[in-house]
Amino acid sequence: CSAALPPIVAHGSAALQRRVVPPVLAGEKIAALCITEPGGGSDVAALKTSAVRDGDHYVVSGEKTFITSGMRADFLTVAVRTDPANKGAGGISLLVIDGDTPGLARSELKKMGWWCSDTAHLRFDRCRVPVANLVGAEGEGFKAIMHNFNGERLTMAAMACSYGQACTEEALAWARERKTFGEPLAQRQVIRHKLVDMAARVEAARALVYDLAYREQHGLGARTDLVARTCLAKVLATQAMQFCADQAVQIMGGMGFMRGTKSERLYREAKVMMIGGGSEEIMKDLAARQFGV
Ligand SMILES: Cc1cc2nc3c(=O)[nH]c(=O)nc-3n(C[C@H](O)[C@H](O)[C@H](O)COP(=O)(O)OP(=O)(O)OC[C@H]3O[C@@H](n4cnc5c(N)ncnc54)[C@H](O)[C@@H]3O)c2cc1C
CATH class of the missing domain: 1.20.140.10 (Butyryl-CoA Dehydrogenase, subunit A, domain 3)
Structure with a gap:
Protein backbone atom coordinates (compact mmCIF):
# COMPACT_ATOMS: atom_id res chain seq x y z
CA CYS A 1 0.00 0.00 0.00
CA SER A 2 2.95 2.36 0.61
CA ALA A 3 3.23 3.23 -3.09
CA ALA A 4 -0.42 2.95 -4.17
CA LEU A 5 -2.00 5.34 -1.66
CA PRO A 6 0.04 8.58 -1.86
CA PRO A 7 -1.29 9.57 -5.32
CA ILE A 8 -4.85 9.12 -4.01
CA VAL A 9 -4.06 11.14 -0.89
CA ALA A 10 -2.43 13.88 -2.98
CA HIS A 11 -4.79 14.05 -5.97
CA GLY A 12 -7.89 11.85 -5.43
CA SER A 13 -11.39 13.23 -4.85
CA ALA A 14 -12.63 13.45 -1.27
CA ALA A 15 -15.09 10.60 -1.93
CA LEU A 16 -12.36 8.35 -3.37
CA GLN A 17 -10.07 9.14 -0.44
CA ARG A 18 -12.82 8.32 2.08
CA ARG A 19 -13.55 4.99 0.40
CA VAL A 20 -9.97 3.80 -0.16
CA VAL A 21 -7.54 5.35 2.31
CA PRO A 22 -8.95 4.45 5.79
CA PRO A 23 -9.45 0.69 5.18
CA VAL A 24 -5.99 0.36 3.60
CA LEU A 25 -4.28 2.24 6.42
CA ALA A 26 -6.23 0.12 8.92
CA GLY A 27 -4.87 -3.02 7.24
CA GLU A 28 -8.35 -4.23 6.31
CA LYS A 29 -7.85 -3.76 2.56
CA ILE A 30 -4.83 -3.95 0.27
CA ALA A 31 -3.85 -1.50 -2.46
CA ALA A 32 -1.40 -2.06 -5.32
CA LEU A 33 0.34 0.35 -7.67
CA CYS A 34 0.23 -0.79 -11.30
CA ILE A 35 2.64 1.00 -13.63
CA THR A 36 4.90 -1.66 -15.21
CA GLU A 37 3.74 -3.47 -18.35
CA PRO A 38 5.10 -6.52 -20.19
CA GLY A 39 6.50 -4.13 -22.81
CA GLY A 40 8.64 -2.29 -20.22
CA GLY A 41 8.84 -0.64 -16.83
CA SER A 42 11.64 1.91 -17.08
CA ASP A 43 10.05 3.89 -19.90
CA VAL A 44 6.84 4.81 -18.06
CA ALA A 45 5.81 7.37 -20.68
CA ALA A 46 5.49 4.56 -23.26
CA LEU A 47 2.85 2.56 -21.38
CA LYS A 48 0.00 1.16 -23.49
CA THR A 49 -2.91 0.14 -21.22
CA SER A 50 -5.82 2.13 -22.63
CA ALA A 51 -8.77 3.80 -20.92
CA VAL A 52 -11.43 4.90 -23.39
CA ARG A 53 -14.21 7.19 -22.17
CA ASP A 54 -17.74 5.75 -22.53
CA GLY A 55 -20.32 7.94 -20.77
CA ASP A 56 -19.52 8.11 -17.07
CA HIS A 57 -17.09 5.18 -17.31
CA TYR A 58 -13.68 4.40 -18.76
CA VAL A 59 -13.24 1.08 -20.57
CA VAL A 60 -9.79 -0.22 -19.60
CA SER A 61 -7.86 -2.80 -21.64
CA GLY A 62 -4.24 -3.88 -21.32
CA GLU A 63 -1.74 -5.70 -19.12
CA LYS A 64 0.39 -4.90 -16.08
CA THR A 65 3.14 -7.09 -14.72
CA PHE A 66 5.42 -7.55 -11.66
CA ILE A 67 2.69 -5.94 -9.52
CA THR A 68 3.37 -6.21 -5.78
CA SER A 69 0.30 -7.51 -3.89
CA GLY A 70 -1.49 -7.70 -7.24
CA MET A 71 -3.02 -11.09 -6.38
CA ARG A 72 -4.75 -9.85 -3.24
CA ALA A 73 -5.27 -6.14 -3.87
CA ASP A 74 -8.74 -4.72 -3.24
CA PHE A 75 -7.79 -1.45 -4.95
CA LEU A 76 -5.47 -1.03 -7.92
CA THR A 77 -3.98 2.39 -8.67
CA VAL A 78 -3.42 1.92 -12.39
CA ALA A 79 -1.52 4.06 -14.90
CA VAL A 80 -3.52 4.19 -18.14
CA ARG A 81 -3.41 6.03 -21.44
CA THR A 82 -6.54 8.17 -21.64
CA ASP A 83 -5.43 10.07 -24.74
CA PRO A 84 -4.58 7.64 -27.56
CA ALA A 85 -3.43 10.53 -29.74
CA ASN A 86 -0.76 11.44 -27.19
CA LYS A 87 1.82 8.62 -27.13
CA GLY A 88 3.97 10.32 -24.49
CA ALA A 89 3.75 11.40 -20.85
CA GLY A 90 0.87 13.81 -21.45
CA GLY A 91 -1.56 11.04 -22.43
CA ILE A 92 -1.31 9.22 -19.10
CA SER A 93 -3.79 9.28 -16.21
CA LEU A 94 -4.22 7.38 -12.93
CA LEU A 95 -7.36 5.37 -12.22
CA VAL A 96 -8.37 3.39 -9.15
CA ILE A 97 -9.77 0.05 -10.30
CA ASP A 98 -11.64 -2.06 -7.77
CA GLY A 99 -10.34 -5.59 -7.39
CA ASP A 100 -13.73 -7.16 -8.14
CA THR A 101 -14.20 -5.35 -11.47
CA PRO A 102 -15.41 -7.80 -14.18
CA GLY A 103 -12.75 -8.36 -16.86
CA LEU A 104 -9.79 -8.27 -14.43
CA ALA A 105 -7.73 -11.50 -14.45
CA ARG A 106 -4.73 -12.15 -12.19
CA SER A 107 -1.94 -14.72 -12.28
CA GLU A 108 0.81 -15.18 -9.69
CA LEU A 109 4.51 -14.89 -10.57
CA LYS A 110 7.24 -16.89 -8.80
CA LYS A 111 10.31 -14.92 -7.82
CA MET A 112 13.82 -14.93 -6.30
CA GLY A 113 12.98 -12.90 -3.20
CA TRP A 114 10.29 -10.71 -1.63
CA TRP A 115 8.32 -13.81 -0.67
CA CYS A 116 6.39 -11.90 1.99
CA SER A 117 4.33 -10.22 -0.73
CA ASP A 118 2.75 -11.74 -3.82
CA THR A 119 3.63 -10.47 -7.29
CA ALA A 120 1.12 -10.62 -10.12
CA HIS A 121 0.54 -10.33 -13.82
CA LEU A 122 -2.77 -8.54 -14.43
CA ARG A 123 -4.98 -8.49 -17.51
CA PHE A 124 -7.70 -5.90 -18.01
CA ASP A 125 -10.25 -6.97 -20.60
CA ARG A 126 -12.67 -4.11 -21.21
CA CYS A 127 -12.99 -3.33 -17.49
CA ARG A 128 -15.61 -0.66 -16.87
CA VAL A 129 -14.30 1.87 -14.34
CA PRO A 130 -16.33 4.88 -13.09
CA VAL A 131 -14.91 8.25 -14.15
CA ALA A 132 -15.21 9.18 -10.46
CA ASN A 133 -12.23 6.84 -9.87
CA LEU A 134 -9.90 9.14 -11.78
CA VAL A 135 -7.02 10.31 -9.56
CA GLY A 136 -6.34 13.98 -10.31
CA ALA A 137 -6.98 15.49 -13.71
CA GLU A 138 -6.95 13.54 -16.96
CA GLY A 139 -3.47 13.62 -18.52
CA GLU A 140 -1.78 14.54 -15.22
CA GLY A 141 -0.92 10.95 -14.25
CA PHE A 142 2.73 10.95 -15.31
C1 LIG B 1 9.57 -8.09 -7.16
C2 LIG B 1 9.16 -6.92 -8.00
C3 LIG B 1 8.08 -6.15 -7.60
C4 LIG B 1 7.65 -5.09 -8.40
N1 LIG B 1 6.54 -4.38 -8.01
C5 LIG B 1 6.02 -3.47 -8.87
C6 LIG B 1 4.78 -2.82 -8.57
O1 LIG B 1 4.17 -3.03 -7.51
N2 LIG B 1 4.26 -1.96 -9.48
C7 LIG B 1 4.88 -1.69 -10.66
O2 LIG B 1 4.36 -0.91 -11.43
N3 LIG B 1 6.06 -2.29 -10.97
C8 LIG B 1 6.64 -3.17 -10.11
N4 LIG B 1 7.83 -3.78 -10.42
C9 LIG B 1 8.45 -3.50 -11.70
C10 LIG B 1 9.71 -2.64 -11.61
O3 LIG B 1 9.39 -1.32 -11.29
C11 LIG B 1 10.41 -2.78 -12.97
O4 LIG B 1 10.91 -4.11 -13.06
C12 LIG B 1 11.52 -1.78 -13.17
O5 LIG B 1 11.01 -0.48 -13.26
C13 LIG B 1 12.32 -2.08 -14.45
O6 LIG B 1 11.47 -2.27 -15.53
P1 LIG B 1 11.61 -3.58 -16.44
O7 LIG B 1 11.67 -4.76 -15.56
O8 LIG B 1 10.56 -3.54 -17.48
O9 LIG B 1 13.02 -3.46 -17.12
P2 LIG B 1 13.38 -2.65 -18.46
O10 LIG B 1 12.79 -1.30 -18.41
O11 LIG B 1 13.08 -3.51 -19.63
O12 LIG B 1 14.96 -2.54 -18.29
C14 LIG B 1 15.79 -3.71 -18.32
C15 LIG B 1 17.21 -3.33 -17.92
O13 LIG B 1 17.70 -2.34 -18.83
C16 LIG B 1 18.08 -1.17 -18.11
N5 LIG B 1 17.72 0.00 -18.90
C17 LIG B 1 16.48 0.37 -19.30
N6 LIG B 1 16.55 1.51 -20.01
C18 LIG B 1 17.86 1.86 -20.05
C19 LIG B 1 18.57 2.95 -20.61
N7 LIG B 1 17.93 3.93 -21.26
N8 LIG B 1 19.90 3.00 -20.45
C20 LIG B 1 20.55 2.01 -19.78
N9 LIG B 1 19.94 0.96 -19.21
C21 LIG B 1 18.61 0.89 -19.34
C22 LIG B 1 17.32 -1.21 -16.80
O14 LIG B 1 17.98 -0.50 -15.80
C23 LIG B 1 17.30 -2.70 -16.53
O15 LIG B 1 18.51 -3.06 -15.91
C24 LIG B 1 8.33 -4.79 -9.60
C25 LIG B 1 9.44 -5.54 -9.97
C26 LIG B 1 9.86 -6.59 -9.19
C27 LIG B 1 11.05 -7.39 -9.64
Missing part, protein backbone atom coordinates in the same frame (compact mmCIF):
# COMPACT_ATOMS: atom_id res chain seq x y z
CA LYS A 143 3.64 13.85 -13.01
CA ALA A 144 1.85 12.16 -10.10
CA ILE A 145 3.69 8.89 -10.80
CA MET A 146 7.09 10.59 -10.92
CA HIS A 147 6.41 12.52 -7.72
CA ASN A 148 5.28 9.32 -6.03
CA PHE A 149 8.52 7.55 -7.03
CA ASN A 150 10.58 9.99 -4.92
CA GLY A 151 8.95 8.85 -1.69
CA GLU A 152 9.20 5.19 -2.69
CA ARG A 153 12.89 5.56 -3.58
CA LEU A 154 13.76 7.30 -0.31
CA THR A 155 11.93 4.55 1.60
CA MET A 156 13.77 1.84 -0.34
CA ALA A 157 17.10 3.56 0.35
CA ALA A 158 16.33 3.62 4.09
CA MET A 159 15.29 -0.05 3.98
CA ALA A 160 18.49 -0.99 2.15
CA CYS A 161 20.61 0.63 4.89
CA SER A 162 18.86 -1.47 7.54
CA TYR A 163 19.22 -4.65 5.49
CA GLY A 164 22.94 -3.93 5.07
CA GLN A 165 23.22 -3.38 8.81
CA ALA A 166 21.39 -6.65 9.54
CA CYS A 167 23.90 -8.55 7.36
CA THR A 168 26.82 -6.81 9.05
CA GLU A 169 25.54 -7.63 12.53
CA GLU A 170 24.83 -11.26 11.67
CA ALA A 171 28.27 -11.69 10.10
CA LEU A 172 29.97 -10.02 13.08
CA ALA A 173 28.19 -12.26 15.59
CA TRP A 174 29.15 -15.31 13.54
CA ALA A 175 32.77 -14.18 13.15
CA ARG A 176 33.11 -13.73 16.92
CA GLU A 177 31.79 -17.20 17.63
CA ARG A 178 33.13 -19.31 14.77
CA LYS A 179 36.62 -20.69 15.29
CA THR A 180 38.85 -21.86 12.45
CA PHE A 181 42.40 -23.11 12.95
CA GLY A 182 42.00 -22.47 16.68
CA GLU A 183 41.03 -18.77 16.49
CA PRO A 184 37.71 -16.90 16.09
CA LEU A 185 37.19 -15.65 12.54
CA ALA A 186 36.90 -12.12 13.95
CA GLN A 187 40.61 -12.28 14.85
CA ARG A 188 41.62 -12.72 11.20
CA GLN A 189 42.59 -9.45 9.61
CA VAL A 190 41.00 -10.29 6.28
CA ILE A 191 37.65 -10.90 8.02
CA ARG A 192 37.97 -7.78 10.20
CA HIS A 193 38.55 -5.70 7.08
CA LYS A 194 35.46 -7.17 5.42
CA LEU A 195 33.36 -6.24 8.46
CA VAL A 196 34.73 -2.70 8.53
CA ASP A 197 34.09 -2.28 4.79
CA MET A 198 30.49 -3.40 5.35
CA ALA A 199 29.94 -1.01 8.27
CA ALA A 200 31.55 1.87 6.35
CA ARG A 201 29.28 1.44 3.33
CA VAL A 202 26.16 1.25 5.47
CA GLU A 203 27.14 4.34 7.47
CA ALA A 204 27.96 6.34 4.33
CA ALA A 205 24.65 5.40 2.70
CA ARG A 206 22.71 6.12 5.88
CA ALA A 207 24.31 9.57 6.20
CA LEU A 208 23.10 10.36 2.66
CA VAL A 209 19.60 9.07 3.46
CA TYR A 210 19.34 11.07 6.71
CA ASP A 211 20.64 14.19 4.99
CA LEU A 212 18.04 13.78 2.23
CA ALA A 213 15.23 13.15 4.72
CA TYR A 214 16.21 16.35 6.56
CA ARG A 215 16.26 18.35 3.32
CA GLU A 216 12.85 16.95 2.29
CA GLN A 217 11.33 17.62 5.69
CA HIS A 218 12.54 21.21 5.77
CA GLY A 219 12.09 21.93 2.05
CA LEU A 220 15.77 22.72 1.56
CA GLY A 221 17.08 23.07 -1.97
CA ALA A 222 15.61 23.04 -5.45
CA ARG A 223 13.35 20.18 -6.56
CA THR A 224 15.94 19.05 -9.12
CA ASP A 225 18.57 18.83 -6.37
CA LEU A 226 16.27 16.73 -4.16
CA VAL A 227 15.42 14.40 -7.05
CA ALA A 228 19.15 13.93 -7.81
CA ARG A 229 19.90 13.24 -4.14
CA THR A 230 17.05 10.69 -4.03
CA CYS A 231 18.61 8.86 -6.99
CA LEU A 232 22.06 8.91 -5.34
CA ALA A 233 20.66 7.64 -2.05
CA LYS A 234 18.83 4.72 -3.70
CA VAL A 235 21.87 3.72 -5.76
CA LEU A 236 24.38 4.00 -2.90
CA ALA A 237 22.17 2.31 -0.29
CA THR A 238 21.15 -0.63 -2.49
CA GLN A 239 24.77 -1.14 -3.57
CA ALA A 240 25.77 -1.13 0.12
CA MET A 241 23.07 -3.69 0.84
CA GLN A 242 24.20 -5.95 -2.00
CA PHE A 243 27.84 -5.69 -0.87
CA CYS A 244 26.95 -6.49 2.74
CA ALA A 245 24.73 -9.45 1.82
CA ASP A 246 27.49 -10.88 -0.38
CA GLN A 247 30.20 -10.39 2.25
CA ALA A 248 28.01 -11.74 5.07
CA VAL A 249 27.23 -14.95 3.18
CA GLN A 250 30.96 -15.34 2.46
CA ILE A 251 31.97 -14.79 6.10
CA MET A 252 29.37 -17.30 7.27
CA GLY A 253 30.59 -19.90 4.79
CA GLY A 254 28.20 -22.81 4.20
CA MET A 255 25.87 -21.51 6.90
CA GLY A 256 25.40 -18.31 4.90
CA PHE A 257 23.94 -20.40 2.09
CA MET A 258 21.37 -22.02 4.38
CA ARG A 259 17.74 -21.04 4.69
CA GLY A 260 17.10 -19.51 8.09
CA THR A 261 19.97 -17.03 8.14
CA LYS A 262 19.11 -13.37 7.56
CA SER A 263 21.99 -12.95 5.15
CA GLU A 264 20.83 -15.77 2.86
CA ARG A 265 17.43 -14.14 2.58
CA LEU A 266 18.79 -10.63 2.11
CA TYR A 267 21.19 -11.90 -0.57
CA ARG A 268 18.06 -12.91 -2.53
CA GLU A 269 16.34 -9.58 -1.80
CA ALA A 270 19.22 -7.39 -3.01
CA LYS A 271 18.52 -7.45 -6.75
CA VAL A 272 14.92 -6.29 -6.53
CA MET A 273 16.05 -3.34 -4.42
CA MET A 274 18.34 -2.35 -7.31
CA ILE A 275 15.63 -2.87 -9.97
CA GLY A 276 12.23 -2.06 -8.45
CA GLY A 277 11.03 1.52 -8.01
CA GLY A 278 13.49 2.69 -10.68
CA SER A 279 16.54 0.63 -11.61
CA GLU A 280 20.12 1.62 -10.89
CA GLU A 281 20.74 2.63 -14.51
CA ILE A 282 17.59 4.75 -14.61
CA MET A 283 18.50 6.37 -11.25
CA LYS A 284 21.94 7.35 -12.52
CA ASP A 285 20.52 8.68 -15.78
CA LEU A 286 17.88 10.72 -13.94
CA ALA A 287 20.50 12.13 -11.55
CA ALA A 288 22.74 13.08 -14.47
CA ARG A 289 19.85 14.98 -16.08
CA GLN A 290 19.19 16.89 -12.83
CA PHE A 291 22.89 17.83 -12.77
CA GLY A 292 22.45 19.21 -16.29
CA VAL A 293 24.69 16.55 -17.87
